[in-house]
């Protein structure tokens with residue numbers, strides 16, 4: 001990611017590639033998460049959470065959850081081919097959307113690689129803390145504008161590992 005950022009090379013993460021609007025098609029370095037990062041990292045039945053790599057298919061994820069009486073609820077039609085990272089990237093849902101809603105309702109935390117190569121974790125924040133951070137960021141932006149320094153922006157993240165809330169079957 002750092003190399004691509006430094007050399008202005010586009011990067012395109014890809015899961016199952018089942019998106020309907022060409023999301024995983026471009027001239028870019030394509031990161032195929034389905035090939036190497038496709039496993040369950042851990043299941044916590046008491047907390048009803050699972051930590052998994054982004055290239056795991058929803059079918060494989062649900063096979064691992066089933067013995068614990070849990071399932072990952074969003075069910076896009078191609079669940080045997082589409083993967084967790086792609087499901088989060090599209091905020092997917094499926095035939096049971098009225099009952100289970102979309103992927104964002106099941107996301108506890110994401111360990112991500114930002115466009116500049118920084119690794120960080122996106123997690124839950126209290127609303128008050130969001131307001132505080134936004135105010136601090138606005139102050140910093142105003143200060144850097146006054147110094148005429150271009151701000152460094154990280155526009156999107158690549159998911160390296162995700163923690164998911166599972167649902168009782």
Ligand SMILES: Cc1cc2nc3c(=O)[nH]c(=O)nc-3n(C[C@H](O)[C@H](O)[C@H](O)COP(=O)(O)OP(=O)(O)OC[C@H]3O[C@@H](n4cnc5c(N)ncnc54)[C@H](O)[C@@H]3O)c2cc1C
Nearest residue numbers: 015016017018019023077082083085086089092093094159
């Ligand atoms: C017949 C058919 C039926 C479908 N039914 C539904 C439906 O009912 N509901 C629905 O919501 N969708 C549906 N879809 C669309 C699609 O299958 C789903 O949205 C699916 O969850 C996408 O998963 P994927 O792994 O194929 O993602 P991909 O197509 O591979 O990627 C989706 C997006 O996520 C990004 N991405 C992938 N992996 C990562 C990662 N690790 N980090 C960051 N970004 C990443 C990609 O760049 C892309 O923008 C359907 C598609 C087909 C062909």
